[in-house]
Amino acid sequence: MTDRAEIEAAVIEILARQLLLPPGEVAPEARVEDLGLDSLGKVEAIFALEERFDISVPFNANEPDQPDFDFSSVPSIVAGVERLIAAT
Amino acid sequence: MRRVVITGIGTVNALALDVPGTFAAFRDGRTAIGPLGFRDAERLTIRVGAEIRDWDEGRFTPSEQALYDRVTQYALVAGAEALAMAGLVGPLGPRAGVILGTAAGGIRTWEDSYRAVFAEGKNRVPPLVVPRLMHNAAASHLSIRHGAGGPVLSVSSACASANHALGLALQQIRAGAADVMLAGGSEAMLCFGGVKAWEGLRVLSPDMCRPFSLGRKGMVIGDGAGVLVLEAEDHARARGAPVLAELAGFGMTADAGDIVAPDPEGAARAMRAALADAGLGPQEVGYVNAHGTGTLLNDRSETRALRAVFGEAPPPVSSTKAMHGHAIGATGALEAIACVMALREGLLPPTVGFQAPDPDCALDVVANVARPARVEAALSNAFAFGGLNAVLALRRA
Numbered sequence: 134m135t136d137r138a139e140i141e142a143a144v145i146e147i148l149a150r151q152l153l154l155p156p157g158e159v160a161p162e163a164r165v166e167d168l169g170l171d172s173l174g175k176v177e178a179i180f181a182l183e184e185r186f187d188i189s190v191p192f193n194a195n196e197p198d199q200p201d202f203d204f205s206s207v208p209s210i211v212a213g214v215e216r217l218i219a220a221t
Numbered sequence: 222m223r224r225v226v227i228t229g230i231g232t233v234n235a236l237a238l239d240v241p242g243t244f245a246a247f248r249d250g251r252t253a254i255g256p257l258g259f260r261d262a263e264r265l266t267i268r269v270g271a272e273i274r275d276w277d278e279g280r281f282t283p284s285e286q287a288l289y290d291r292v293t294q295y296a297l298v299a300g301a302e303a304l305a306m307a308g309l310v311g312p313l314g315p316r317a318g319v320i321l322g323t324a325a326g327g328i329r330t331w332e333d334s335y336r337a338v339f340a341e342g343k344n345r346v347p348p349l350v351v352p353r354l355m356h357n358a359a360a361s362h363l364s365i366r367h368g369a370g371g372p373v374l375s376v377s378s379a380c381a382s383a384n385h386a387l388g389l390a391l392q393q394i395r396a397g398a399a400d401v402m403l404a405g406g407s408e409a410m411l412c413f414g415g416v417k418a419w420e421g422l423r424v425l426s427p428d429m430c431r432p433f434s435l436g437r438k439g440m441v442i443g444d445g446a447g448v449l450v451l452e453a454e455d456h457a458r459a460r461g462a463p464v465l466a467e468l469a470g471f472g473m474t475a476d477a478g479d480i481v482a483p484d485p486e487g488a489a490r491a492m493r494a495a496l497a498d499a500g501l502g503p504q505e506v507g508y509v510n511a512h513g514t515g516t517l518l519n520d521r522s523e524t525r526a527l528r529a530v531f532g533e534a535p536p537p538v539s540s541t542k543a544m545h546g547h548a549i550g551a552t553g554a555l556e557a558i559a560c561v562m563a564l565r566e567g568l569l570p571p572t573v574g575f576q577a578p579d580p581d582c583a584l585d586v587v588a589n590v591a592r593p594a595r596v597e598a599a600l601s602n603a604f605a606f607g608g609l610n611a612v613l614a615l616r617r618a
Contacts, residue, residue: 194424
């Protein structure tokens with residue numbers, strides 16, 4: 134079982150790597166839009182999450198409101214990953 | 222400067238294996254998008270495409286089958302149709318050439334040989350892997366089969382490959398390097414590895430392709446080939462050839478910006494360059510076959526580019542990709558053929574799957590049903606990953 138703190142640390146680490154920032158500069162409540170992650174960075178981060186947790190994230194870059202996976206903030210990504218892990 | 226005309230067209234694509242069948246599908250507004258049927262498709266997240274079904278390799282001899290990847294087979298069948306329509310019989314000689322676009326070349330051959338050595342533990346692959354998979358295979362086999370001994374090469378610029386090929390072929394004839402050029406593109410990327418690669422970018426639609434429509438979910442890949450016979454007008458007239466349309470202009474630009482995100486400014490410059498090259502004013506254009514991939518970003522960006530070039534009321538626009546799929550390096554050739562239909566038959570092929578106008582795509586979209594319209598000139602847009610833009614201008618003959 135993967136706990137919430139571990140998922141949050143992984144999400145922050147993965148986002149930080151894409152943003153070329155130290156993980157300490159990505160706050161646990163940060164919004165992705167404010168971090169300035171571009172579209173390729175986003176799909177690379179999702180790939181990294183899938184590889185890390187062996188999940189499949191239902192994300193399509195053409196759907197602005199992302200009905201299946203809320204990628205808007207660190208907490209929403211953590212919650213989404215938790216849900217996907219629980220479903221496997 | 223020599224004018225260049227189109228005297229023959231040929232295609233195989235998911236809608237039909239010839240031009241009459243493809244035109245019928247354009248007139249009826251049919252889509253070829255459906256479930257994928259190739260090996261391991263069940264392991265994909267995205268399981269739809271515009272696949273050529275029931276392809277009969279038996280039209281080629283066993284030794285040809287060993288030598289021709291699908292990308293070559295499609296080009297040869299399309300090329301034969303185009304040459305028959307043009308009334309040309311080989312050997313075409315040193316004043317004839319071939320320029321074909323492809324993005325992935327013989328990707329199925331790569332896949333099969335890698336599967337053999339990596340997945341199946343084999344220690345050898347068939348001896349013809351290299352001549353099957355090379356990007357110039359399709360162009361070379363067209364040259365060999367029809368005895369075209371002039372300028373022959375392949376062009377690879379992702380989704381703009383076929384438009385670049387057609388534009389470069391136009392320039393060969395204008396420059397006096399050839400009298401006849403077979404040009405267009407071929408693509409056979411619908412295989413497990415090909416679609417897996419696209420999945421990673423998260424831009425594929427899980428069901429339909431709905432260009433410029435509210436609720437669009439992305440692109441759908443298609444397979445196919447389109448080959449056009451381009452000919453110096455004096456050469457065509459001298460032999461009494463049928464003239465289908467004039468390939469009047471070509472414009473190419475680079476965004477020199479992002480590797481995937483489109484830039485409306487680069488696209489607009491390419492359209493203006495094609496118009497200037499053709500000696501056309503924007504008001505003379507009666508139809509634009511859009512790049513219109515059905516992704517959120519492309520369609521929004523292309524709308525901005527069209528409005529920059531044509532002002533508040535651009536001419537009617539459609540994306541035929543919703544019917545034949547995005548045939549990547551071949552798509553520009555399929556779409557040039559759609560423009561020939563618009564010019565010759567006075568019927569604009571539709572954008573099928575259109576549900577509702579998107580305020581971000583304020584265009585006169587030919588939605589769902591083909592529209593009668595007398596067209597004097599048409600543009601065909603192609604905007605590739607890599608920021609490469611290639612636009613063709615066609616004029617009614």
